[in-house]
Amino acid sequence: MSSSTAWLIILAIGIGTFALRLSFIQLLGRASPPAYLQRALRFVPAAVMAALVLPALVNVNGAIDLSLGNERLLAGALAAFVAWRTRQVLLTLAVGMAALWLLQAYG
Amino acid sequence: MALTAHPAFSAGAKAVAPLLPGMIPFGMIAGIAAIDAGLSPSAALAMSVVIFAGSAQLVAAQLMSVDTLSLVVILTALVINLRFTMYSASIAPHFQGLNWRWRWPMAYLLTDQAYALSITRYTLDPQAPAKHLYYLGTALPMWLTWVGACAAGIFLGAGVPASWSLDFTIPLSFLVLLIPSIIDRATLAAAVTGGIVAVAAAGLPYNLGLFLAAASGIGAGLLVEALQPPKTVPMLTNSPTGED
Structure with a gap:
């Protein structure tokens, strides 16, 4: 794996993870995850x-x-x-x- | 900083303190795993700062060390981190009235432990003042410990000979995460199915077998749960003591 590929992977996971963490905090509790997702998780x-x-x-x-x-x-x-x-x-x-x-x- | 002198911040820091020592071996292993995967020390350190999620980091490093399609690495790590959406939804009502300058850094610092400690506190004392400072009191020491432990692992990992088999700490640390996640028949079915499918599908290119195994395991868990509804559905926890 080349070093630029590794950096891109790290960046993509980092941005995606931040989006997951921010998701409902940004919506300030106006929504919650669907029930089927909670069961599967x-x-x-x-x-x-x-x-x-x-x-x-x-x-x-x-x-x-x-x-x-x-x-x-x-x-x-x-x-x-x-x-x-x-x-x-x-x-x-x-x-x-x-x-x-x-x-x-x-x- | 005035922020850290606030009693709510100190209360949070006091609550998180006993969890910090347990994070150190995990953080060090995450650092070692990143070096083992062939990352440069700066990329390995960036991993713990940018991703800041223990199991996802360990898994990503493990997958990068074998021949894995980049998209599989990214999607696997994000599936593991999907649980953060649940924490995000659960804690969001307590962060009302804060602007994005507070909410974005607080979201970045969201971990299993910071969530669990803060939500417990908010439930016990719903009218508590400075809820966000309590949260930061738990989250900031976690961040410092995690990144520090990773840095120590990166430093150490570069100098340890292969004959020490230090790479074996990586499956061992997954084992430490696995055992407490098995809490009933349905989660046991998920683990057994996931494990067996992964062994059987290990020959698939780009580690696609891991995806197949995870999907089969989740399916098996849902199936067993549907056949035998449990009396209580426990809150999802991913880590026994300290990671992420």
Whole structure:
């Protein structure tokens, strides 16, 4: 990706995000988002985040690897457990990284 | 600045303070991810100032690091940021009487946390004076912490060897955002469907699989919700502690 493309992407996302934030503030509460959008929006974080996490853990060099030899999958599963039980950001990151380093060193 | 000495501003700043440390690792990872994606340090820093939304920044950096169509990067980031329209609608009645010189900067600073803290305060005390200063008290420290943490990550990211696998912090941080977003069967269905479709469609060019996965996940969530209406519809939250 060229550097001018990157700048254009950043600018486009920035302007779009500002427009989304300003939208109803600019209208001063004279309107609100349609109900179907509000219902669908509830699922955006779960759908998008899962779609980003799972391939990063499961796809190794372009192939699906569900074996115990997949260090990232094991470390990710452990981190998911920690995130679920503790909801601690730093602890999740620390456990996930430590697990990956240990598996890479001794696996 | 007289503005920051106002009691409403201090009250906002006091309310946001406990959330700030949790933003630091996210901000640093966003900075590292931007550098990993091949952005120059100035473009990486511009990203956190211009976009100023954690998950969107992380996702955009991730997509830019693999071969992704520019339009897919932009649309994915904006879909993630669509939630701001809900916050915007909800908080707008409290910003009445302010001209655009106040409203535009305040809109730029809108985050999950500034929204959540301010709306809680306004609901508890609807006649509170200087509502906008309370909001700015929560929003400005968020901005300073976020941009500072990103800058630290950019500085750090340039000097860390690849053998440290620091890129793995990026899926881990998505994981930290994912887990609290699963609150019922419908959101679980959205996550499972989104994840599986993304793995299956990973071979599609330009990362179009992510779009397909997100759309399938949202569809699955709506379907499960329609089949099994939940008793309560919780307010959308995207981040557990600190990002955006």
